[in-house]
Amino acid sequence: MLEVKGLDKSFGAIHVTRDVSLKLEKGERRVILGPNGAGKTTLFNQLVGELTPDKGSVMLDGEDITPLGVAARAGKGLSRSYQKNTLFDELSLRDNLSLAAAIRTGASRSFFRDSLSDKGVAEIVAEVAHQVHLTPHLDLMVSEVSYGIRRQLEVGIALATRPRVILMDEPTSGIGPEMSHAFHAMLNDLPRDLTLLIIEHDMDLAFDVADSITVLNYGEVVFDGTPEAAQGSPMLKEIYLGSWEDA
Numbered sequence: 001m002l003e004v005k006g007l008d009k010s011f012g013a014i015h016v017t018r019d020v021s022l023k024l025e026k027g028e029r030r031v032i033l034g035p036n037g038a039g040k041t042t043l044f045n046q047l048v049g050e051l052t053p054d055k056g057s058v059m060l061d062g063e064d065i066t067p068l069g070v071a072a073r074a075g076k077g078l079s080r081s082y083q084k085n086t087l088f089d090e091l092s093l094r095d096n097l098s099l100a101a102a103i104r105t106g107a108s109r110s111f112f113r114d115s116l117s118d119k120g121v122a123e124i125v126a127e128v129a130h131q132v133h134l135t136p137h138l139d140l141m142v143s144e145v146s147y148g149i150r151r152q153l154e155v156g157i158a159l160a161t162r163p164r165v166i167l168m169d170e171p172t173s174g175i176g177p178e179m180s181h182a183f184h185a186m187l188n189d190l191p192r193d194l195t196l197l198i199i200e201h202d203m204d205l206a207f208d209v210a211d212s213i214t215v216l217n218y219g220e221v222v223f224d225g226t227p228e229a230a231q232g233s234p235m236l237k238e239i240y241l242g243s244w245e246d247a
Ligand SMILES: Nc1ncnc2c1ncn2[C@@H]1O[C@H](COP(=O)(O)OP(=O)(O)OP(=O)(O)O)[C@@H](O)[C@H]1O
Pocket: 011, 014, 016, 034, 035, 036, 037, 038, 039, 040, 041, 042, 043, 201
């Protein structure tokens, strides 16, 4: 589904991504872990198309998408959801989802006139709201809801565009343990054919949702395997300086 080969990126003298390769099968949920500054976000930005790698390629379903920008990649089903606030604060959750769904159905040009009464859009919104556990909150304004609910809404907005792969950069950062748990439950309930790549700092999230784990350290893949193998790895324990043991 998503295949990354030999990605290399430097900022001046700092070599931030070193020959990173990874492969996700359809429906796989892969978590990328690594300490602060390991290069996780830099890798993410190359996957979504915000940064051009110095070397290497990103393939989606066998197609080389390395030259494409963010919008073109999204159009091919590679969607992102992450903590940068991309929501309309003064609109309801329903309207935020409607806008995303309207773009998908091609109704965006007439969105402000009539798409809220458009049956296709309303159906997508209802389906997506259910998937991201937001049905009871649809009529609240974004400015009224917690950060945890916003994170769920961001995933909903990504889903409304009918992606094949969703990439998330530290989706539970700063939302507290209770909402993180609700967020994990939501991810685990998403359709199983959806491929997820989640960048995380926190190992608990990794073990909650991951089928597979990639660990980055100093820009390099130092582990690629199952959560069980990751938990038993002395090398990873050392990288995380003991924080691993509680996971
Ligand atoms: N635009 C840039 N210019 C120069 N250096 C950068 C740039 N972006 C990132 N870096 C450096 O690259 C390294 C990796 O940063 P990155 O943000 O990818 O790490 P990360 O694994 O996401 O860390 P965190 O867990 O803190 O989010 C850091 O040393 C950072 O200072």
